[in-house]
Amino acid sequence: MNTLFKALNDPTRREILEFLKEKDLTAGEIADRFQISKPSISHHLDLLKQAGLVSAVKEGQFICYSLNTTVLDELLKWLMNFKNEK
Amino acid sequence: MNTLFKALNDPTRREILEFLKEKDLTAGEIADRFQISKPSISHHLDLLKQAGLVSAVKEGQFICYSLNTTVLDELLKWLMNFKNEK
DNA sequence: TTGATATTTAGACAAATGTCTAAATGTTTT
DNA sequence: AAAACATTTAGACATTTGTCTAAATATCAA
Numbered sequence A, B: 001m002n003t004l005f006k007a008l009n010d011p012t013r014r015e016i017l018e019f020l021k022e023k024d025l026t027a028g029e030i031a032d033r034f035q036i037s038k039p040s041i042s043h044h045l046d047l048l049k050q051a052g053l054v055s056a057v058k059e060g061q062f063i064c065y066s067l068n069t070t071v072l073d074e075l076l077k078w079l080m081n082f083k084n085e086k
Numbered sequence C: 001t002t003g004a005t006a007t008t009t010a011g012a013c014a015a016a017t018g019t020c021t022a023a024a025t026g027t028t029t030t
Numbered sequence D: 001a002a003a004a005c006a007t008t009t010a011g012a013c014a015t016t017t018g019t020c021t022a023a024a025t026a027t028c029a030a
Helices: A002-008 A011-022 A027-032 A038-050 A070-083 B002-008 B011-022 B027-032 B038-050 B070-083
Strands: A054-059 A062-067 B054-059 B062-067
Touching: A002 A011, A002 A038, A002 A070, A002 B002, A011 A027, A011 A038, A011 A054, A011 A062, A011 B070, A027 A038, A027 A062, A038 A054, A070 B011, A070 B070, B002 B011, B002 B038, B002 B070, B011 B027, B011 B038, B011 B054, B011 B062, B027 B038, B027 B062, B038 B054
Parallel strands: none
Antiparallel strands: A054 A062, B054 B062
């Protein structure tokens, strides 16, 4: 839960998720969409991966990232916990 | 959205929300539940207030905090945006 | 009005975070 | 084999964050 909130607590990372919602992308394609250096994007992708929000598959010299929404169910459950009773 | 995620990105603050889910509490009552100094708790409460997650009402020399779940609807909507299509 | 209580504000400080450049690793292509 | 490309790792640096103590503000009680 901690790593999930941490991963989501950054505009760049949330925007990466938005892009990946449209379609899978390689690290380079993702980096091209931002005015941030590739190593920085790589770091963001690492945090997203740690949180289970994205998965990475190596395809030749590229690494293809895709969105993983199952982790968000946990967050959804956490949210509902507040909206329910009272 | 930014302030909301920022506010939620801390275990202490999330625990404060859990306590406030049970019932409204004064700043002191909240601080008593943690092994953190009162000024630090006060600061956490300020961030939660900035995010609209809690509201504060002065009652004499006390300040009573209560949970405000309406802001979480925004987060819920953001979440659903990912779970929907695709 | 003086003292006690409740809370916040101010300022300091270490740790975490986001960013960068330079270098390393791994894969293709010629 | 060597050069080009894709990505990450390493290390540095400034900013943000969470915490603390000391002091300020405000309210209640004697």
